[in-house]
Amino acid sequence: MKNGSIEVKVGNIIIGGNNPVVIQSMTNTDTLDTAATVEQTVRLVEQGCQMVRITAADISQAENLYNIKNELIKCNINVPLVADIHFNPKAAEISASVVEKIRINPGNYVDRKWNPDYTEKDYEDILNKAKDNIFPLIDICKKHGTAVRIGVNHGSLSERILFKYGNTPLAMAESAMEFLRMFNEMDFHKIVVSMKASDVPVMYRANKILVDKMQKENMYYPLHLGVTEAGNGQEARIKSICGIAPLLLQGIGDTIRVSLTEKPENEIPIAKQIADIEKNNDIYYIGKTALDLLEGTIKTLPTEDDENMTALKKINTPFEKNKTPFHENKTAFYFNREILQSLGLKRYKAEFVACPSCGRTKYDIETALAKVKSACSHLKGLKIAVMGCIVNGPGEMADADYGYIGAGNNTVNLYRGKNLILSHVDETKAIDELIGLIKQDGNWEEPSAN
Ligand code: SF4
Known part of the structure; x- marks a missing residue:
């Protein structure tokens, strides 16, 4: 209602x-x-x-x-x-x-x-x-x-x-x-x-x-x-x-x-599935769980990497709409990790902030985001913004640790926090420059072989 x-x-x-x-x-x-x-x-x-x-x-x-x-x-x-x-x-x-x-x-x-x-x-x-x-x-x-x-x-x-x-x-x-x-x-x-x-x-x-x-x-x-x-x-x-x-x-x-x-x-x-939340078990589970975490009705969620699974039964109780037994359902653990990461309660991987792009975007942001994610996803705890334009991008990249922003003419501006560090870097070199910046700050780790 x-x-x-x-x-x-x-x-x-x-x-x-x-x-x-x-x-x-x-x-x-x-x-x-x-x-x-x-x-x-x-x-x-x-x-x-x-x-x-x-x-x-x-x-x-x-x-x-x-x-x-x-x-x-x-x-x-x-x-x-x-x-x-x-x-x-x-x-x-x-x-x-x-x-x-x-x-x-x-x-x-x-x-x-x-x-x-x-x-x-x-x-x-x-x-x-x-x-x-x-x-x-x-x-x-x-x-x-x-x-x-x-x-x-x-x-x-x-x-x-x-x-x-x-x-x-x-x-x-x-x-x-x-x-x-x-x-x-x-x-x-x-x-x-x-x-x-x-x-x-x-x-x-x-x-x-x-x-x-x-x-x-x-x-x-x-x-x-x-x-x-x-x-x-x-x-x-x-x-x-x-x-x-x-x-x-x-x-x-x-x-x-x-x-x-x-x-x-x-x-x-x-968007249609979210609007029809009552008819979609997965959306309902994620939404209701997020609501309970946001309101403090529940404090934490089990994930696959938790040793103590005894909390599962209690956590299942409020979600009687979803008939799936979560302790047998790997998807629920995946959802739980993503919900906790989305709410900023735990960090399992780097977080990416990326604008949806619009008529102001001056580069191929989908490709740029894919490249940045591929290079940096393993950097647990870092927040990296990939934005479409230098007019609104810097202001709207939230409190990201690093920003990768389309500057026009196949170039990228790189930010450390709110500070512009390198401007108009050729797009072909921008990922290496971003990694270099992260290394300079001591925040880089090599990806694991697995
Ligand atoms: S940051 Fe720029 S390109 Fe991205 S959505 Fe906002 S105005 Fe559009």
Whole structure:
């Protein structure tokens, strides 16, 4: 049972209320390449994607949404489109008159400059400046019936929010509340909100705090759920389940996106399974287990490498929905290890943070991620980010120990933590340079022969 969100109509789709969870994804083509973006959108819709987001990084990309929309109509595709805006208020205003929904990030919509001496007055001044940008946009959205997603990302919180609340789940919720209050001031309610992070507990807590804060201020906006930069393969799918499913099990969440560093079409089957959690034993097991660990109802899980298996019976008890006897099921142990790794409770291997790529990506991120994983997976305890662009990548690579970021023209920038160490390294040499950096820090181990 959903927990009472209002309905928000986005084109022919309704998000929220008691409606089924809406599945969405995002293209990773160049938005100026109309044919490629239309083709990918069609493939997404054929898989069951109900809403498609497209990057609108600048005015020319925002304007081209019009051509994309027209071409889709010619193909009889009536899927609602969402423009993804980061820094450019003008691109937001143009997009809002073309597509059914726009996504703005409160973290980078107004202030980007770091001021170490913020005062309460500075904070108020910046908020007022934000209103100067937001109010004209709201007028356009009202005129065209466009919905807005206030999309907070843990990796790109505004400096004013970091100044006031630190880099915390509370800061994420406050970042959304700031904008929600502005929209409410203008009596605009066609809003969906998201709190995304690559760290599952941060994403989970931010959503819980936001729901609580909204309810206290009589707001019931639908929530868009997702674990961002989850990476690829089975581990990214399990990480996404660990973040999204515990919230869905509590009636929180109205639309979801599973972000994978793979073809966007690959996101849809797993997203559908998560949305249908009650019908899928494996998803239910992972989601319920993650929920119990996040809420502290259980403290640990047995894994194949645990000597003491006596805890198994107790741990089986809450999962009566799953009829499989876990002590005979190797898959359960595999799931347990992945759940613990996803929640940051144990480290069995290196953790990879990788963005799903988008129209801003300037290199083949799927190949880059495969190469980095192949070289570094055995480095238990390290967190390595592989990101698609140098504009948002460095900010959004969470607290990774190392960053491998596409810099354009077949080159890569390498980071140690937040610090840029090598820029524009030829892609053919970038893995060796990354290994060299890890060796310099004494963090390298040779892979075992097994
Ligand atoms: S970090 Fe990745 S997903 Fe984010 S804007 Fe850059 S390329 Fe796109």
